[in-house]
Amino acid sequence: MRALLARYPRLAETLPWVDLGVRQTPVEWWRVGETTLLAKRDDLSASTLGGNKVRALELLLAGVQPGHRLLTVGPTGSTHALAVAAHGALLGARTRVITWPQEGHAIADATGRRLRELADVTAARSVAEAYLLAAVRRLAGGPRWIPAGGSVPLGALGHVDAALELAEQLTSMRLPRPDLVVAPLGSGGTVAGLLAGLAVAELPMRVVGVRVVPRVVATRRRVLRLAARTHALLGRLAGATLPPLDVGALEIEQEHYGGAYGRETSAGQTAATALADAGGPRLDGTYSAKAFGVALERARLVPDERVLFWLTFDARWLTRGNIMPKVPRPDPSPSSR
Known part of the structure; x- marks a missing residue:
């Protein structure tokens, strides 16, 4: 900034x-x-x-404290989701990611594996289902929503x-x-x-x-x-x-x-x-x-x-x-x- x-x-x-x-x-x-x-x-x-x-997360994660929960969505090899999980963890927060399928390649697959190590991952069958599951969790209250891609x-x-x-x-x-x-x-x-x-x-x-x-x-x-x-x-x-x-x-x-x-x-x-x-x-x-x-x-x-x-x-x-x-x-x- x-x-x-x-x-x-x-x-x-x-x-x-x-x-x-x-x-x-x-x-x-x-x-x-x-x-x-x-x-x-x-x-x-x-x-x-x-x-x-x-760069986006320096703004979107403002105010996050240890113990906070974050929620985002993305494809299985999402670099956005990986960034939320990694930088959220540095702030002491836990991230849940709801993913949808994508075509794989070596780096996307490695990103997906790393994401599963850092975040709690829920696999949806489609983009629509991922957003629906995220909406249910948001309505239930608790996690801080980080929009897709920031x-x-x-x-x-x-x-x-x-x-x-x-x-x-x-x-x-x-x-x-x-x-x-x-x-x-x-x-x-x-x-x-x-x-x-x-x-x-x-x-x-x-x-x-x-x-x-x-x-x-x-x-x-x-x-x-x-x-x-x-x-x-x-x-x-x-x-x-x-x-x-x-x-x-x-x-x-x-x-x-x-x-x-x-x-x-x-x-x-x-x-x-x-x-x-x-x-x-x-x-x-x-x-x-x-x-x-x-x-x-x-x-x-x-x-x-x-x-x-x-x-x-x-x-x-x-x-x-x-x-x-x-x-x-x-x-x-x-x-x-």
């Missing part, structure tokens, strides 16, 4: 948040084959578990802060302003927050959201509505008149979904392999590989267009061991409830 609080000091009184260790993430030049582009390393956003979700105006403010952070880095590092930012588009919080944040920073850049979910979930109308609500919320909390939102800055890339959530694509995997061969970080097949494939393609096809890839997936936990706190399992086991 450093960049946001520095720009709007009133937020220190009006915007509750909790420090989950989010720090400024690097902006790097990447060279992949003959193609050069910028990358925002949001995989390094926190030392325990980074990625994009922790994609509500309050959570999206985390990426307004990230956009302001980027603006500072472009100036301090004397980097050329990118023409477009490429990020995966799922529940929409990251893309909507960046869209609102770049408007606030008065950076005229296009935001390309690479759709990785069914079309009905990630519509242009839905993303723009979330961006507008986030922009309005910031204006109210900051007591300020903000630069206007540029709705024309949003572009949704529709061709790299793959036909099902979690399904890897050949273009995404080719791009991920090329990055790994160049010494870059590991990408996941659900989100970051697809977005990087688009970023790399744009940078190759239009060499004069400056592209920045926003890396939302933290793969470090896959290789460096158990870096997230264990949460004691309940008795009886979640599967019997």
